[in-house]
Amino acid sequence: MGAHFLPRDDVAIRAGYHSPQVSVEVRLNTNESPFPPPPEFLDALAAEVARVEWHRYPDRAAWDLRVKIAALHGVVPEQVFVGNGSNEVLQVLSLTYAGPGRTVAVFEPTYAMHSQIARIAGSDVAIGARSPDLSLDQGEVRRVLAEHTPAITYVCSPNNPTGMVETPETLGEVLDLVPGLLVVDEAYAQFAPWSALTLVSDDTPLVVTRTFSKTWSMAAARLGYLVGPTWVVAELEKVVLPYHLDTFKQAAGRIALDFVPEMERRVAELVEERGRLVAELVDLPVEVWPSSANFVLFRPVTRDGDSVWHDLLHHSVLVRNCSSWLGLDGCLRVTIGTTDEDDRFLAALRKALA
C-alpha cells in the first residue's frame, strides 16, 4: 500500500458515527417513525416534482419553507434557519459560534453528535455529568459554565437517549446562567408536554432545533431547522454553503406542513403505544426510565445489556446498544414501533431474559 496523506491530528484520533445499519426484520434503533407519511403527501410531492426546474439552482434562502415553518410556530421567517437534517443545523451552529479557541458544553449522557460535531469543528468540549437518575444537575451546570465559559451549551429535551424532558424552571435557570448560546435540541418535542419554543425571542440567547426525521415521518429527506433570534439566523446564513437545501427537499418540507393533523395523530398513536410498551417492560427484570419521546431506555438487571442486544439481533430485532456509553452501563434503547414490531421485540426480550 502506498503512503497515506494524513488528515488533521484531531480528526485522525476520532472514531466515526457508530450505529450499525444491518438488515433486520424489526428496526427499532434510530427513533424513526414506524409509519410512512400519508399517501396524499406523496401525491402532492409527485405533482410538485413534475414542476421542478432541474436546470436551476434552488431558492437559496428556502424562503417559502421558512415562511411555513415560521407560521407553524408563530415566529417570523427571519427567525428560522433550515438545514439538511438537524445535524447540519448543529454543525453550522458549531462552525459559527464555536470552533478553535472556543468551548461547547454538554451534559452526558446525551445525544452523541453534540460533542462529535463540536470537536470536528475544532472546539473544545466541556463534559458535565448528569445526576445518578440521569436528570440535569443544576450544581454541575453551574460548575461547568463557570469553569469553561462555553460559547454553546447544549440541552437535549426530551433527552436522547434517556427520554427525559427538562422542566421550564430548569431550562429557565440554565438560560439565566449561560455565557453564550443555549441550544435546546427538541428532535422529539412533539412527544413532550412543553416546548422551549415559547422562550425564543431576539432578546434571548436561545435557539431551539427541530427535525422532520421523527414525527414528520421524513427521515429519508434529511431536513431540520432551528428557531432562534434573527441575529443568530443572519450569522448562520453567512456560514452555510450556498444553495445547500435542494429544491426537492424544500418542496417536501413545505408539503409536509400541510399535514399537521395527520402528524399529530401519528404522535398520539405512538404515545399510546409507548404506554403499552412501558407497562410490559416494567413486568420484566429490567430498569426502565420514564420517557417523553418515541423511545425507551432500559437496563436488563439479570444479564448484561451487550449480550441481550446480541440475542435480540439474533431474533432479527435491532435496538440501540448504549451499554458502553458514559453513565449508561448495560443500557439499551428501543424505539417505539408498530404494535407488531413492539410485540416482536417484547417476545425476543422475554426469551433473552428467561
Ligand SMILES: Cc1ncc(COP(=O)(O)O)c(C=O)c1O
Ligand atoms: C437529539 C437528536 N438531535 C438530532 C438528531 C438528528 O436528526 P436529523 O435526522 O434531523 O439530523 C437526532 C437523531 O437521532 C437526535 O436524536
